[in-house]
Amino acid sequence: MTASMKTMEFPMVLLRLADWFLYHFLAISCYRAAMKLKNHAYFFLKNPSNIKSSHHFSLYPNVSKCNLYGRKSQTLVCDIHGCLLRSQSFFPYFMLVAFEGGSIFRALLLLLSCPLLWVLDYELKMRVMIFITFCGLRLKDMDSVSRAVLPKFYLENLNLDAYEVLESAGSKVVFTSVPRVMVEGFLKEYLSVDSVIGTELHSAGQYFTGLVSNSGLVVKHRALKEFFGEKRPDIGIGSSSLHDHLLMSLCKEAYLINKSSIMPREKYPKPLIFHDGRLAFLPTPFATLSMFMWLPVGIFLAVFRLFVGIFLPYKLAILLGVATGVNIRLKGAAPQKSQNGKGVLYVCTHRTLLDPVFLSTSLGKPLTAVTYSLSKMSEILAPIKTVRLTRDRKQDARTMQRLLREGDLVVCPEGTTCREPYLLRFSSLFAELADEIVPVAVNTAVTMFYGTTASGLKCLDPVFFLMNPRPSYSVEILGKVPRELTCAGGKSSFEVANYIQRQLAGALGFECTSFTRRDKYLMLAGNEGIVQEKRR
Incomplete structure (x- = not known):
């Protein structure tokens, strides 16, 4: 490099630094000052007698003032962060990716970075969270989290007012500095957003590097200009932040989100039936610290609690379980012994792998449970007898008939667990095998960890459930199904299964669905939920 080239390079560096300084300090400061002056000037002219008042006038009307009718031909633009979601921080969603897609150590590292994040500006904060969360993370793990974990927390934190305006528009475009891979799946599947322009992440092979692509973090108003060109979107909604104001200034109409309105479950754009992941709470910094x-x-x-349930008598197990915080509620009583010499068939709703165990403990007598894909570790630790079924209908029928001749039997005809207030379709096989059927409405409640998983280690399901501070189990034993409503009374097995499903749903306040085990695992794990036995 010649001396003349070196002398030319130094002034260019100074010019770039000056440009950066002018934009980040002078331009932004002047914009804020102008907006404040304009707001106060407008307010003073409208209220000359209240010049000393401390009230603040907003440049844009509240989103509640937006007319929702006749918008189907119009285009709306907004951000998910600070607009569609009620929470002002995106940290909890990075924590979900770090914990559910990465590991507990990655989550701990992200938590330890909080003091640093508090002193950084928005752009540096976002880059640090991206690096810690995504460095070395597999692409398929991120895909699993975006499909099975994040939608639940996004739906629970949707801003109702913002969603109603979004739903009224015909075309929807979201601009966000949040990584696109974290939000695109939810926005397109649940909110029918047409295009998502978010920060792109760099990857190497099947792994993220933790770095942002060459295009950098998305600056919303610049991205809008690039996307629409000279055309102006019809509606813009956003928060009171500077970047949102710049975005909304490029729209024909603009509305401000200045309050959080909770989205009730009945107004969800799609029912939330299936979701995965271990965390049962939104992992804010304080909540995550409490968890660790x-x-x-x-x-x-x-x-x-596992030791107590496995080795101690029923009454003592219940006493010690309750003493350590396990809440067990039993309603109803066990039916009288069958007159035909066979055992009673208990038909349970399926919330965790511990359903038959809690039923047996609550009744104070041993039961046999039939299972499909139960891990070897769970079979070893189970305090009751478990028998694995093969999914061959004839062979499974013979197995269950034999077990009924030996004693009482527990079956969960949904075939898999469901966390939300829904019941999956009942298999009708059980209805063909017994005349004395007792429905059992089982429900659980947790505050920290879910005791079920579709893609994780199933052998840890009971451990995670019992790790909750106050796990709750509710067992309600309904009366025997009348003989005239069973197959012995002339009903088909499908009619019996559907009747019992409706009866249990009514007792729990749940909703019946036609979804099956296969539907759940295809959605959450990308497989049919069948554990392949190793051939020797």
């Missing part, structure tokens, strides 16, 4: 502080105690409690 609880973990040593939770692990000890889970081991102790």
